[in-house]
Amino acid sequence: MAGETGTHYFQRNLVHHGGFLDEVVFLQRTSDQEDIDWLHTTVSKTPGYSIANYTEDRVSNYAHSWDLCEPGTMYIKIDDDIVFIEDTTIPAIVDTKLKNPNSLLVSANALNQPALAWIHHHLGVVKPYLPELTPIPGPNPKPKYDWRASDLPDWQGPQSYTVPDDFKPPFPSHRWLPARHLNNTDGTPITTADYTPDGPGWYRWTVAAQQHYSFFEHLEKGELWRYRFTVWDYHYDRLSTTFMCIWGDDVVAIRDDMSGDDEGYMTIEAPKRLRRRMPSLIYSSSSSSFKNIALF
Template identity: 40%
Template sequence: MSEPGSPRDDVEQKGLLRDSFDGIDDAEVLENGRANGHGHHKSRRSRSGDDWYRSRKIWRSASAWLRPRNMLIALVVLIVLAGLGALWHRPSSSGDSNAPDQTAPEKPKPSKKPHPVPVAGGKHPSVSPWKKPKGFKIIGLIFFGRQRTVEILDCYLKRNLVSNGGFLDEVLWVANTDNEDDLKYMDKLVQTSPLYKNMTLINLGYASVWEHAVDDKNMFIKIDDDMVYFSDNAIPDIVYTKLKHPETLDVVANLVNSPETGWLHYHVGAIHAYLPEMEPPKDQKPAALGPKAWRASALPQWEGDNMTFPLGDKGTDGVVLEDDAPGAPPFKGHRWLPLKEQHKNLYNTPISHTEYNAYGPDWTSWALAAQVQYSLLENIEKDQLDKYHYGGGLDLAREGIWDMKYGRMNINFMAIWGKDVLEAVPFEDTDDERFLSETLTRRLDRPLYVNTHAIAAHFSFRTQHEIFDSDLLSRWRAYANEMICTKENQIPTS
């Protein structure tokens, strides 16, 4: 019994007996008190009654929870509470559709990588990343005139027919010539595909051809007959851009050998240092010469003392340079060869004279035309056509758009609605290019866009006739035979 008047006596009087502490005796409490006090003994009598009672109660509660049965119950309770919490925070499928989905992954950021450009038929069996639109036809419109380049173009057109998985529902060949040999060739060509059709309009200017060749229900892809290359995605991409941006009057491919794009290609790093060989080669390896040669990697380096080549002084009327004139081709069938120290020596090559000018040297110089096309062949071989993808674009993930701001642009490879053409005929200008890219776009406030992912090579203007003395046409023929044409549609090489 405790002494009368002690704190213990007060507790017992309230019915809080020692047995209620589950057999924990004073010795245990005191021993723990010593341990907690680091060995310093303190009597119960030295504490206040409330402190003593509180410590005994806490110890009893802790001991009870440490029992296995109670620990198991606590664990079950925690698991149940966690499950209820998850259900509480999970959004209901029938609730507010704007509620954030905690389990949804973060929305991916738009890719800044350029849209992939297929470059070789053997490596890229799918010619189009887009599904062909329905409800109208996509018709290729070819102004026919030159057999030696049409032989190459034919392979690309057949590859892009709907019957081969492409976008072209049909191809309309419009002969604006009275040359009997050319007309016979066109008649023969049309027979090679049920989707080829022809139309002969003799002694009509290009502006007048439009009125007779188009209808008001379909989209037309106007392609010049001397387009010697275009990427597999070229037609789908300009069609896609035309549909996505109805505010445009026309959409043009990113043309290699064009006054409006040459300066841009130079400054974005797509052009490489090349100069013409000045004498016929002594070592004639088949990989670098001949009907199967197109790869830049097989070419020897340019050698010589005078590391430069003049553009040639001539006007814009198509006059051909004399054989001994500065800037004339060194000999027929010559190649253009890469220079060592490309970046340093690029400034010594014709491309250094390029201008952003529709009537500048890029239009008149055959040397510029040769250098940019040799550069394209190198970029094709290295699978680096993304070098041409300038233009921030209106959709970085899918497009590279260059707005011409109502300036003149070549329409060698262009998408346009037939309805827009027919509403403007007869053209008030005999120059259909100037009218469709400059005059009409400004009048209607409907710009011309260039899709820079759609790469297309234009062989020559009438002012660049000397380029036929190079071996470039045979190189484009070799590339097409290997990569584009079928075995049944090989281009003659002799």
């Protein structure tokens, strides 16, 4: 999780602050000295934080991440590229896991996950956004951070424009702008998303961009409820384990057979063998080009 955003959220969710977390354990998988210094400084001054160090031969095998799990404890795994977490995320996934004991794990409803991109599109959550093709003058000086969709100008371009599959950024720091002249998402990148774990929602950065800008619009309007749905049963399809919870007892029972691809093992192989299907409930975001967001 990114810097102070993550640590503040974790602190609010520690038991001694009225939350669900007894402790926060960071798995150090970086050789970047600046990151290491930040991590050790943060942990040293924060009660309830600790670091699990791994030798170099274990860092490359993600299955070793689960070696620290013990019976009788529920574990919430959060990847380091999460940049936003909605306040009810942890309570919601814990509650869902307790109400679905036969499910091996419960995942967050992740914004910008390949298959969930398709689901969010069909829920009508993704808005029509298109890339800024030529610079449109804005405030001078330009704000360093300005994520609010209401401050964005209308998209300008040919009425019949569609984003090519191999679209490249037209200029540095270009934005994606609301196509307010459109009444649906026809012709925008999200329409290429399909219900697969490795489709366009995984490898097309344009799909990720449209989802993120749509999220900013809903966040500004206080409409994150639009992403909510009850439980989605994955029927043994692969899902990213960006944000998930699982009982330590179950990890101990299956980890000896876990390969380096812990994600595939925990979302496909183990649930199928045990006949314990995995639901998804909540909300986050990820891809190779963008960072993650976690909501309810």
